[in-house]
Amino acid sequence: MAIAKAERLMNLALCLLGTRRPLSKRELRGSIEAYLEAFGPGNAAAFGPGSAASAGQPGESGADAVGGAAPGKRSGAGSSEDAFNRMFERDKDDLRELGLIIETVEGIDGEIGYLARRDSNRLPPITLDVEEAAALGLAAKVWQQARLAGAASGALQKLRAAGMPLAEDAYESQSALEPRIPVHEAAFEPLMLAARDRRTVVFDYHKANAARPEQRHVEPWTLECWRGHWYLAGWDRDRGAERVFRLSRITGKVRSRAVPFTVPVPDHVTVRETVESWSGETATRTARITVRAGHGYPLRARATVTRDLGDGWDELEIPYGHGLDAWLVEFGPDVKVLEPAELRADVLDRLRAVAKG
Numbered sequence: 134m135a136i137a138k139a140e141r142l143m144n145l146a147l148c149l150l151g152t153r154r155p156l157s158k159r160e161l162r163g164s165i166e167a168y169l170e171a172f173g174p175g176n177a178a179a180f181g182p183g184s185a186a187s188a189g190q191p192g193e194s195g196a197d198a199v200g201g202a203a204p205g206k207r208s209g210a211g212s213s214e215d216a217f218n219r220m221f222e223r224d225k226d227d228l229r230e231l232g233l234i235i236e237t238v239e240g241i242d243g244e245i246g247y248l249a250r251r252d253s254n255r256l257p258p259i260t261l262d263v264e265e266a267a268a269l270g271l272a273a274k275v276w277q278q279a280r281l282a283g284a285a286s287g288a289l290q291k292l293r294a295a296g297m298p299l300a301e302d303a304y305e306s307q308s309a310l311e312p313r314i315p316v317h318e319a320a321f322e323p324l325m326l327a328a329r330d331r332r333t334v335v336f337d338y339h340k341a342n343a344a345r346p347e348q349r350h351v352e353p354w355t356l357e358c359w360r361g362h363w364y365l366a367g368w369d370r371d372r373g374a375e376r377v378f379r380l381s382r383i384t385g386k387v388r389s390r391a392v393p394f395t396v397p398v399p400d401h402v403t404v405r406e407t408v409e410s411w412s413g414e415t416a417t418r419t420a421r422i423t424v425r426a427g428h429g430y431p432l433r434a435r436a437t438v439t440r441d442l443g444d445g446w447d448e449l450e451i452p453y454g455h456g457l458d459a460w461l462v463e464f465g466p467d468v469k470v471l472e473p474a475e476l477r478a479d480v481l482d483r484l485r486a487v488a489k490g
Contacts, residue, residue, distance in 0.1 A: 141167035141168075141224065142224055142227055144165045144166065145224055145228065146233055146249065149248055149249035150251060154248065155246025155247055155248045157240075157244050157245065157246050157247075158217075158218070158221055161247070162174065168220075168221075171220070172217045236248055236250065236253075318380040318383065320365075320380050321363060321380060323387040324356060326389075327353050330389075331393075331398075332353075332389045333351065333353075333392045333394070334351050334353055334387050334389050334390070335348065335388045335389075335390060336348070336349055336383050336386070336387045337385045338383055340382065344486055344489050346384045346385075349369060349376075349378070350370040350371055351367040351368065352367050352398075354366045354367045363379070363381075364408050365378045366407050366408050375407060377407060417453070417454060418452075419437070420450070420453035420473060421449070421470075421471040421472045422448070422449050422471060423447065423468070424448075424464075425446060426445045426446065426447060428464065428468075429467055429468055432449060432451060432461075433447075433449065435451050435452065436449040437450050437451065438450035448471070453473070457476065458479035458483060461480050462480055462483045
């Protein structure tokens with residue numbers, strides 16, 4: 134069975150961190166099991182006392198040294214050498230992207246070697262105040278229903294062992310309420326990874342006023358949580374404009390594509406304001422609605438004016454921003470829109486779409 138990439142990268146990192154001198158590609162090829170399994174030892178075995186790699190054959194370059202592979206592993210020396218070189222360069226770039234500082238050193242014989250000095254890759258002491266620890270603990274709760282919940286929990290345990298203050302301990306000892314950020318949508322993790330890696334995504338999206346889902350091609354920028362709902366902000370390639378998508382309306386599987394972004398990613402503050410606006414948090418006008426008595430408490434909490442109309446109905450004036458029509462539809466027959474006319478029309482369109490199924 135082929136060794137997983139994560140194990141191969143860890144072995145390469147351990148080799149680079151554990152050496153006191155630069156190691157050539159042929160030495161690394163002969164010392165890492167994944168490279169041996171895929172390409173064979175080359176012209177030299179693993180470095181060590183008495184090995185050919187340790188002795189360093191004069192005039193032999195790294196490119197020449199990796200030509201030989203185990204029988205049956207390749208169709209020719211050139212193909213094995215090229216394949217190994219490509220894998221090694223990818224692995225080296227991946228480790229550098231993860232933060233490992235790898236130095237490239239040219240030896241007196243002209244052969245290139247690599248090492249990662251421990252003093253250059255040692256993290257400084259981590260100090261967090263109470264507010265920072267609280268924010269970190271709350272962020273870890275995002276993963277409570279996600280696949281990386283174990284990794285988030287392990288990170289907090291390491292901070293505990295280092296003497297860092299724990300936000301959840303403070304909350305649990307002083308309050309019966311515990312802050313949580315639930316992640317129920319299956320689309321959350323693939324979208325988060327795609328936004329991190331700057332990879333475009335394709336998914337089916339069911340708008341509230343549409344009869345069926347539509348396929349979207351999106352350059353994902355970030356994920357934001359508003360009022361208990363997760364939203365994706367990004368660039369809709371089909372519409373040529375920025376859009377915000379509610380994760381609960383994404384149907385099916387999210388598929389990522391190795392296609393470069395066509396639009397620069399705005400700063401986080403700008404994206405957050407966009408999500409705030411599209412999720413209905415930014416209001417520019419006022420809407421008048423009627424609400425059945427004993428219903429619509431979230432709407433009543435936002436109302437600036439409340440009037441008792443009698444007959445079991447109340448009139449409310451609430452801030453009107455983008456997304457209010459979708460919110461009002463959730464209350465069904467317990468809410469009626471009086472004005473503005475465009476809001477009433479949008480609500481009716483959404484209700485008709487729901488009725489059509």
